[in-house]
Amino acid sequence: MSKVIDQRRLADLIIKPIVTEKATLQLEDNKYVFDVRPEATKPEIKAAIELLFDVKVTGVNTARMPRRKKRVGRFMGFKAQVKRAVVTLKEGDSIQLFPDV
Amino acid sequence: MKVTQEKLPDSQVGLEIEIPATASKKVYENVVKKLTRTVNIPGFRRGKVPRAIVIQRLGQSYIKATAIEELIDDSIKAAVKQEELPIIGNFSLRSDMENLIQIFDPEAPLTIKVAADVFPEAEYEPESYKKITAQAEEIEYSADAVDQWLKGEQEKRATLVPVEDRPAALGDLAIVDYAAFQVAEDGQAGEAIAEVKGSDFEVTLEDGRFVAGIVDGIVGMAVDETKLIPVTFPEDYPLEAVAGEDVLFEIKLKEIKFRELPELDDDFAEDVSEFETMAELKADLEKQFQEQAKQRTDDNIKAAIKKKLGELFTGDLPETMIKQECDRLVAQTAMELERMGLDVSQLFRQGDDMLQTLKDNSRPEAIANLKTDLMIGAIAKEEKIQPTEAEVKERCDELRQEFKGEKIDESRLVNFVESSLTESKVLDLLKEWADVELLPEGSLSQTEEDTPDDDAEEEAIVDVEATSDEE
Numbered sequence: 001m002s003k004v005i006d007q008r009r010l011a012d013l014i015i016k017p018i019v020t021e022k023a024t025l026q027l028e029d030n031k032y033v034f035d036v037r038p039e040a041t042k043p044e045i046k047a048a049i050e051l052l053f054d055v056k057v058t059g060v061n062t063a064r065m066p067r068r069k070k071r072v073g074r075f076m077g078f079k080a081q082v083k084r085a086v087v088t089l090k091e092g093d094s095i096q097l098f099p100d101v
Numbered sequence: 102m103k104v105t106q107e108k109l110p111d112s113q114v115g116l117e118i119e120i121p122a123t124a125s126k127k128v129y130e131n132v133v134k135k136l137t138r139t140v141n142i143p144g145f146r147r148g149k150v151p152r153a154i155v156i157q158r159l160g161q162s163y164i165k166a167t168a169i170e171e172l173i174d175d176s177i178k179a180a181v182k183q184e185e186l187p188i189i190g191n192f193s194l195r196s197d198m199e200n201l202i203q204i205f206d207p208e209a210p211l212t213i214k215v216a217a218d219v220f221p222e223a224e225y226e227p228e229s230y231k232k233i234t235a236q237a238e239e240i241e242y243s244a245d246a247v248d249q250w251l252k253g254e255q256e257k258r259a260t261l262v263p264v265e266d267r268p269a270a271l272g273d274l275a276i277v278d279y280a281a282f283q284v285a286e287d288g289q290a291g292e293a294i295a296e297v298k299g300s301d302f303e304v305t306l307e308d309g310r311f312v313a314g315i316v317d318g319i320v321g322m323a324v325d326e327t328k329l330i331p332v333t334f335p336e337d338y339p340l341e342a343v344a345g346e347d348v349l350f351e352i353k354l355k356e357i358k359f360r361e362l363p364e365l366d367d368d369f370a371e372d373v374s375e376f377e378t379m380a381e382l383k384a385d386l387e388k389q390f391q392e393q394a395k396q397r398t399d400d401n402i403k404a405a406i407k408k409k410l411g412e413l414f415t416g417d418l419p420e421t422m423i424k425q426e427c428d429r430l431v432a433q434t435a436m437e438l439e440r441m442g443l444d445v446s447q448l449f450r451q452g453d454d455m456l457q458t459l460k461d462n463s464r465p466e467a468i469a470n471l472k473t474d475l476m477i478g479a480i481a482k483e484e485k486i487q488p489t490e491a492e493v494k495e496r497c498d499e500l501r502q503e504f505k506g507e508k509i510d511e512s513r514l515v516n517f518v519e520s521s522l523t524e525s526k527v528l529d530l531l532k533e534w535a536d537v538e539l540l541p542e543g544s545l546s547q548t549e550e551d552t553p554d555d556d557a558e559e560e561a562i563v564d565v566e567a568t569s570d571e572e
Contacts, residue, residue, distance in 0.1 A: 020144030024151050098157045 010048040013040040030089045035082045045085045056090035104180045112221040112419040118176050120211045129207035132168045165205045187220035218419030235405035239539040242394040247386045254373045259360040268323045269357045273306045276356040282349045327353045403528045411472035426467035427460045481523045488522035
């Protein structure tokens with residue numbers, strides 16, 4: 001059962017790249033970390049990254065981040081959940097995360 | 102490092118410093134390294150942030166600005182050392198900072214322009230100080246001085262004897278109640294003037310005391326007599342309500358006291374001084390006054406020479422020095438005021454304007470002072486005048502004795518003594534060379550000082566204002 005990838009919502013699946021110490025360490029293995037929408041699947045993420053950055057993706061690992069609690073006044077709720085994706089690129093490909101350096 | 106000097110007005114020097122690429126590169130790297138170590142960026146522990154991210158987060162221009170600031174600081178210090186400039190005060194950047202950031206490239210040399218005040222060179226016509234012509238007042242000793250001093254002492258020691266059997270006369274001390282009234286149309290006393298009123302007020306019956314006319318009115322009155330005296334207040338009387346007005350004074354004479362002066366004999370001499378006989382006292386006084394007159398003449402001559410010296414100076418003065426001197430003068434005034442019992446902090450709290458005005462007012466004086474000082478310094482150098490070590494030591498010891506118990510900054514003391522000794526030596530020398538025209542006392546200051554009449558009035562005002570035990 002293969003899902004048809006909707007090209008039009010691909011770009012919206014990727015929320016932002018993550019720049020943390022851990023993420024920058026992984027850059028050495030040509031792995032890039034992104035927050036994506038929770039409903040995005042690995043094939044969709046692969047397609048989206050390949051579309052947005054014009055690179056070849058060789059692997060995608062995902063994890064659902066723990067739900068962050070948020071209290072507004074007396075009501076306890078949750079922040080929007082995100083899925084985190086670690087995208088491995090084909091050797092030689094790269095994504096420019098830090099422009100103007 | 103290449104430094105180009107350029108003379109600017111107001112004793113400023115402009116420097117053009119070319120910083121080599123290696124230096125700027127080094128500083129730039131240092132700045133980045135330091136920032137990498139210290140900056141806090143979310144997602145990273147401090148010190149673990151990769152260089153690229155630091156630069157991206159802080160922005161190139163910020164890092165460049167920091168680097169340039171450091172570069173300018175360092176290079177100016179180095180340039181001053183290299184060129185051995187007598188710099189005072191701070192530097193001001195003459196190139197545009199924004200522009201510098203734009204063109205700054207750690208790989209390329211950078212040229213900056215700065216300006217700074219330098220210690221001024223004394224400029225004057227060579228040898229001009231050798232033929233100064235000045236006018237100074239000569240204070241002549243007069244025998245009157247001794248008599249006057251004695252008379253003053255006599256009055257200080259006078260005993261007041263109440264008088265009842267005769268009317269008031271000049272020289273007496275009268276105790277009066279007074280009240281002022283406006284002159285009504287029919288010449289009678291009109292409304293009372295509340296501000297001018299007093300009781301048990303002591304008036305010395307001498308010309309020029311109190312408001313003009315009153316003393317004359319009191320003379321001839323008997324004890325317990327009440328009299329209306331018409332008086333016109335002077336135009337510049339401090340109370341505005343009555344200044345220049347015609348007023349009727351109601352004076353009630355309560356008491357007359359006569360000053361009984363002690364005899365000028367040996368007892369008196371013993372009383373006022375350590376001398377045993379009048380003759381000795383007189384001789385000593387004569388000597389003192391003669392010395393005083395000579396001293397004052399000398400001071401006048403020196404002051405005149407100093408003034409002329411300042412005029413000889415043709416160079417520019419740096420703003421920094423003028424400001425410093427202004428501050429010093431204001432501080433001096435403040436200290437004097439404090440000694441007079443005024444609360445200085447109160448005075449200055451009224452607004453910063455006050456302080457600023459004071460500073461502005463002292464500016465011409467500050468400039469004149471600086472010019473004179475610089476000229477004296479230059480002459481001392483030219484003529485190789487220097488106090489000997491022994492002299493300095495002696496004077497230092499004297500001062501140390503004087504300020505015993507107070508904290509003394511030794512190096513400043515020596516500095517101060519040296520400069521003051523040099524100054525007096527230079528002035529002595531100049532005095533020999535200068536062509537000083539001696540004028541009789543008072544002839545020079547007439548334009549500045551008030552005429553004696555005004556003085557008397559001033560005194561009268563003080564008397565009225567005091568309204569309490571005088572003498």
